[in-house]
Amino acid sequence: IVGIDAVAGPTEIAIVADKGANPSWLAADLIGQAEHDELAGSVLITDSEDIAEQVQENLKHRVPRTEHAERVKTSLSGRQSGIILTDDIAQSIDAANAYAAEHLEIQTADPDAVIAKIRNAGAIFRGPYSPVPLGDYMSGSNHVLPTSGTARFAAGLGVHTFMKPVEVIEYDEQGLKTLAARVNAFAVSEDLPAHGECVLSRFIDDPYDKATIKEQEEQAGLR
Numbered sequence: 001i002v003g004i005d006a007v008a009g010p011t012e013i014a015i016v017a018d019k020g021a022n023p024s025w026l027a028a029d030l031i032g033q034a035e036h037d038e039l040a041g042s043v044l045i046t047d048s049e050d051i052a053e054q055v056q057e058n059l060k061h062r063v064p065r066t067e068h069a070e071r072v073k074t075s076l077s078g079r080q081s082g083i084i085l086t087d088d089i090a091q092s093i094d095a096a097n098a099y100a101a102e103h104l105e106i107q108t109a110d111p112d113a114v115i116a117k118i119r120n121a122g123a124i125f126r127g128p129y130s131p132v133p134l135g136d137y138m139s140g141s142n143h144v145l146p147t148s149g150t151a152r153f154a155a156g157l158g159v160h161t162f163m164k165p166v167e168v169i170e171y172d173e174q175g176l177k178t179l180a181a182r183v184n185a186f187a188v189s190e191d192l193p194a195h196g197e198c199v200l201s202r203f204i205d206d207p208y209d210k211a212t213i214k215e216q217e218e219q220a221g222l223r
Contacts, residue, residue: 009147012041012080013132014101014121016092016114021046021107022128023054027062029105029131030055034075035068041080043099045092052083093117100151103132122151177203181222184213 013033017026030042046052063072075081086092093114096104100120108114111126118124122145123135135141142156171179180203184196200207204216217223 008144009037010039010041010080011036011103012043012101012147013103013105014041014043014045014096014099015105015107016089016096017044017046017048017051017105018089018092018108019048019051020109021048021051023051024058025128025131026051026055026107027058030059030076030081031062031066031072032131032133033103034072034081035066036075038071038074039078039080040075041078041101042076043081043101044083045086045095045099046083047086047088047092049085052085055083089114096121100146100149102145102147102151103135105130105132120152122146122156173202177220177222181217184217 011033015026015029026044034040034042044055063069066072084095086095096118097120102122104121105125106114107128115124123141125132142158144157146154180199183199187193187196197207203220203222
């Protein structure tokens, strides 16, 4: 029995592509993900109107020829799929981060520059020769990835998911002394004065005498 952040699925792909990308390959990659499920999301994000049009044309020819054509057609025509036409590569990156795709392909002239600005994605597939099925079957990358936007806060399933870290906090006298007055200030502002008093007790005689608290802190070298 394990706790999980979200149910995995439906699956999804987003592709950030510029004018130099191969529209035939882009179409094939969109279809490859749409094959999974009628609810699968296949999204192309591009700043090239020409690429957007060519991909649409390629889909018309490719979809009928794949074995699960009806499923693919339903997926690609659903609300979860589409082509997002942006003003420039920066806006494409913003769209990709907002979508937070389970699988994100980067097919641009400078993929490393794009990847450096991607904050939200389950897994990133760099370049035209790194299609998503490579991650499905051969590359060894994680195959249980966050979907439905959960890549904004969650990572893929891994060994760390099943680990329970326990933090150990230790300060010496001088370390606590440096922070004591600040800890007390936070505690008082939250109306939890006993929090501060337990810290101040290490350094002053009467942390409960609020009338002289500042004077006691100064004498103890806390201020």
